[in-house]
Amino acid sequence: MNGTYFIELFLGGLTRGSIYALIALGYTMVYGIIQLINFAHGEIYMIGAFTALIVSSVLSFTGMSPVLIFIIAAIAAVVWAAGYGMTMEKIAYKPLRNAPRLSALISAIGMSLFLQNYVLLAQTSDFQPFPDLIPDLAFLKPIETIMNTTQFIILVTTAVVMVVFTLLIRYTKMGKAMRATAQDMVMAQLVGININKVIMFTFLLGSATAAIGGVLISSHIGQINYYIGFLAGIKAFVAAVLGGIGSIPGAVLGGFVLGLTESFGTGYISSDYEDVFAFAILIIILIFRPSGLLGKTTRKKV
Amino acid sequence: MLKIENLETFYGNIQALKGIDLHIEDGEIVTLIGANGAGKTTTLMSISGVVPPRNGKIILNGKDITGTAADDIVSMGLIQVPEGRRIFSELSVAENLDMGAFLRNDAAEIKRDMEYVYQLFPILAERRHQHGGTLSGGEQQMLAISRALMAKPKILLLDEPSLGLAPIIVQQIFDIIKKINQEQGTTVFLVEQNANQALKIAHKGYVMETGRITMSDTASNLLADDEVKKAYLGI
Numbered sequence A: 001m002n003g004t005y006f007i008e009l010f011l012g013g014l015t016r017g018s019i020y021a022l023i024a025l026g027y028t029m030v031y032g033i034i035q036l037i038n039f040a041h042g043e044i045y046m047i048g049a050f051t052a053l054i055v056s057s058v059l060s061f062t063g064m065s066p067v068l069i070f071i072i073a074a075i076a077a078v079v080w081a082a083g084y085g086m087t088m089e090k091i092a093y094k095p096l097r098n099a100p101r102l103s104a105l106i107s108a109i110g111m112s113l114f115l116q117n118y119v120l121l122a123q124t125s126d127f128q129p130f131p132d133l134i135p136d137l138a139f140l141k142p143i144e145t146i147m148n149t150t151q152f153i154i155l156v157t158t159a160v161v162m163v164v165f166t167l168l169i170r171y172t173k174m175g176k177a178m179r180a181t182a183q184d185m186v187m188a189q190l191v192g193i194n195i196n197k198v199i200m201f202t203f204l205l206g207s208a209t210a211a212i213g214g215v216l217i218s219s220h221i222g223q224i225n226y227y228i229g230f231l232a233g234i235k236a237f238v239a240a241v242l243g244g245i246g247s248i249p250g251a252v253l254g255g256f257v258l259g260l261t262e263s264f265g266t267g268y269i270s271s272d273y274e275d276v277f278a279f280a281i282l283i284i285i286l287i288f289r290p291s292g293l294l295g296k297t298t299r300k301k302v
Numbered sequence B: 001m002l003k004i005e006n007l008e009t010f011y012g013n014i015q016a017l018k019g020i021d022l023h024i025e026d027g028e029i030v031t032l033i034g035a036n037g038a039g040k041t042t043t044l045m046s047i048s049g050v051v052p053p054r055n056g057k058i059i060l061n062g063k064d065i066t067g068t069a070a071d072d073i074v075s076m077g078l079i080q081v082p083e084g085r086r087i088f089s090e091l092s093v094a095e096n097l098d099m100g101a102f103l104r105n106d107a108a109e110i111k112r113d114m115e116y117v118y119q120l121f122p123i124l125a126e127r128r129h130q131h132g133g134t135l136s137g138g139e140q141q142m143l144a145i146s147r148a149l150m151a152k153p154k155i156l157l158l159d160e161p162s163l164g165l166a167p168i169i170v171q172q173i174f175d176i177i178k179k180i181n182q183e184q185g186t187t188v189f190l191v192e193q194n195a196n197q198a199l200k201i202a203h204k205g206y207v208m209e210t211g212r213i214t215m216s217d218t219a220s221n222l223l224a225d226d227e228v229k230k231a232y233l234g235i
Ligand SMILES: Nc1ncnc2c1ncn2[C@@H]1O[C@H](COP(=O)(O)OP(=O)(O)O)[C@@H](O)[C@H]1O
Pocket: B011, B014, B016, B034, B035, B036, B037, B038, B039, B040, B041, B042, B043
């Protein structure tokens, strides 16, 4: 076994896993609160990437430094995607809150197709180059072959996002309100929580983290099109289910398990089966732990 | 304090409340008794804004609050301890109490009130760092009442607080309800199937059957009433 190759695959897996985890957070939070699989969540990630592309293209004419452009483009992507997420909740899900769950699910699929096709019309189906705005970090030079600058940025940013996210959920008033609402929506209302605000905030937060993922992976891969949200969305959904849908630590763990499985699978077995590994690991884990790695075993009350 | 006029509430096509009237004065303990399925929980959920009524009026301190959002009703001081306690099972005891004070910003007073409920129920103080879900039924009921007290209720709605509890705990819960009413002047609207105990601490009572109020009188008159005795007191 080649040690360098192993480390390379490991870091590659963590990079993928970071992106899956960032997107999976949105799936799992929304599911935790309103029991909806938000099929259009992958599209929010894609829209985040496109927003960053458009903003950075415009700013490239100003002569600003690339790093500054990247930061502004990323912030714009996060804000814009969060706006999309909240709007989506308002027009596609809120009116269906008391309808059968299947209706909201169909609305989500509709939303996903709508957003994909709208970007397809606006941006064509061609892959568009995503600018390389992050200058190579000098201290990574010696290990360039196993970890490059964008990978490093992805890992660090994801770590920071996860820490901020955890603090927010655990200690802020809104975080507590989110946890209470996820546990018992009626009781949450009876202590005075405005659940509309909580649901809205959940979409905001999930969309923002997905957009961060979208911007990061686009700078890593270097090209995007209208369809990138579809596969990434499904994979992140698999990660969320794998970790135990509704569980926030589960989404993160699921993301990393999936990323590492794919990386080692393609590296040691065959890259032809890249997308098969995700579903294979999902099936294997669900056989042994039907509610996911960190999911609660739901006991049906009679 | 609280006046209900001709309240009608539906679940789909099923009419659970068929036009009920209630009147609760400031500082009173009023009880609503009735068999399973009579519509007691629906009455409380309608008042709290969780299940909006189709017809009728809910007037709190002279203000029509029909159709007001549940969280706004809480901010007016109308607080419910729901049936089945509904403790946030994955939050600690202390966090559950925090949630009760969700709409308050007076940190120092919140802390004082927390000490007060810990004094009321010392067992909760002992278990403050435990998850709500690990408490026994009686402890959960104490926590549910304490959580409601953290909201500084002007009027407290309790839905079958004695349900499923051992007799000794039931006595303790009723004593506390009486104490809250007497010491804090909190108005209490108590829904119970345990009619005997409820009528003993109440000033006034209503009897409900299949979505309608069928009797209303002072608690002592109801306790002495032959029909009530037969139907609800098992005498
Ligand atoms: N969520 C619901 N959906 C449909 N019917 C309901 C629902 N909740 C209660 N009901 C019906 O409304 C009636 C009153 O119920 P409820 O208010 O819970 O009575 P109580 O609290 O007096 O036992 C019952 O016939 C019950 O079956």
